Amino acid sequence: MPNLDDFDALLRQASSHGIRVLLTLHAQSATGDLSSLTRFWLNRGVAGLHIATAAGTSSDDTQAIVQTVRKQAGNLLGQRIIVSDLDLASSAGEQPNRSSARRIARPSAASLAQLQIDNRPASLPAITAANLRPFLIQNSAQPNLLFDLSAGLPSDSRPQLAEPIAAIALVTQPAALIDSAANLVFEPTIEQPKAVADEPAKPAPAPPPPSPGTYLPFVPYVPPTRPKPVEAPKPKPVDPLTSWYTQLAALHHDNTVLRTGSPIFLDFDAQNALVWVTKPAKTNVLTPPVVVVCNLSSSPVQLSLTEAMKKLDLHGFFLRKLLRSDQGMGAQDIEAVTVPAFGVYIGELRR
Numbered sequence: 595m596p597n598l599d600d601f602d603a604l605l606r607q608a609s610s611h612g613i614r615v616l617l618t619l620h621a622q623s624a625t626g627d628l629s630s631l632t633r634f635w636l637n638r639g640v641a642g643l644h645i646a647t648a649a650g651t652s653s654d655d656t657q658a659i660v661q662t663v664r665k666q667a668g669n670l671l672g673q674r675i676i677v678s679d680l681d682l683a684s685s686a687g688e689q690p691n692r693s694s695a696r697r698i699a700r701p702s703a704a705s706l707a708q709l710q711i712d713n714r715p716a717s718l719p720a721i722t723a724a725n726l727r728p729f730l731i732q733n734s735a736q737p738n739l740l741f742d743l744s745a746g747l748p749s750d751s752r753p754q755l756a757e758p759i760a761a762i763a764l765v766t767q768p769a770a771l772i773d774s775a776a777n778l779v780f781e782p783t784i785e786q787p788k789a790v791a792d793e794p795a796k797p798a799p800a801p802p803p804p805s806p807g808t809y810l811p812f813v814p815y816v817p818p819t820r821p822k823p824v825e826a827p828k829p830k831p832v833d834p835l836t837s838w839y840t841q842l843a844a845l846h847h848d849n850t851v852l853r854t855g856s857p858i859f860l861d862f863d864a865q866n867a868l869v870w871v872t873k874p875a876k877t878n879v880l881t882p883p884v885v886v887v888c889n890l891s892s893s894p895v896q897l898s899l900t901e902a903m904k905k906l907d908l909h910g911f912f913l914r915k916l917l918r919s920d921q922g923m924g925a926q927d928i929e930a931v932t933v934p935a936f937g938v939y940i941g942e943l944r945r
Contacts, residue, residue, distance in 0.1 A: 602639070605638070615639075615641055616642045617635050618644040618646055621659050632663050643663060643675075644711070656678060657678075677710070677740070678709075679710065709738050709739075712732075712740065712741055715741070722866055723862060723865075723868040726890075727868060730859055734856070754936045756838075757936065758868070760838055761888055762868070764843055765842060765845070765846060838919060845940070851884050854874070854875070855875070855884070857872050858906060865895045867888065867890065868887075870885075871883050871884070871885050873906070882910070884916065884943070885943055889936060889937050891936075892935050893935055896931065898928070899929075908943060911945055912944055913926045913943060915939070915940075918938060928943070
């Protein structure tokens, strides 16, 4: 049980930054204890709950628990989010592709009624383009599936892969889960107490004038001392990874194609580069396709996207930069897109 005062402060600061806080509850069954816990935390102000069931819990039992919680959350004011884990039993033995994604999404209307977390990346031997691409293709076919990258990311590879993983988490549709161990640094908003206006001080009474003939000693004039100027506090350096997450979130918020377009993943597994094109419903000058290149290797890569664009019936000769993780400048020819080691390049396809 967390300190409730600290938890309430976290909820207030998260709300001021437009962040929703979800809480994980481990449930065995839809008992009264779970109902009371659900009611307590939702009334406390959390935006939603992640219902985690024990290993071996049947799909029917899991859906019964989740639906009970959803019904309870529906009686409260505001929009509440209920998330459950993907039913791995229904997808056992299936290859992660578009057709299997449709089969997984088909079992019952209840399974489509809430967000689900796909934590299968925990079993991946390594984070590579060949390993990630099939899962991302599957997730794009099931719009209510969240992709948990944090579980499968080895701790020793975290610093190098942090920027590509962030791009996958914030640019793909649907979004992946942000790794809680990414050590993001957000400065808290300190609530300053309002200053209370003091009453004006009453002037001291003037001394009575001296009587005639009174001796007054000479007092030399001393100019008042000026206070030393107070230096403004120097701004703290921004954490690079936090800045990268901020830029990605702003790009996803401002770019209509990234938010609403359809991602198409390209096969550059041999170069260990995860590449996808987000294609809008209707391509025009205002909504060009967006290409994302994530280099997951420790060496720079140079990719030719010309043939891939022709197969997708997309026309363009260069990528206009939207965001990149390195300090490079300018557009890139689609015949030779160069991305540094563990780098990310996001650009619009232009003619």
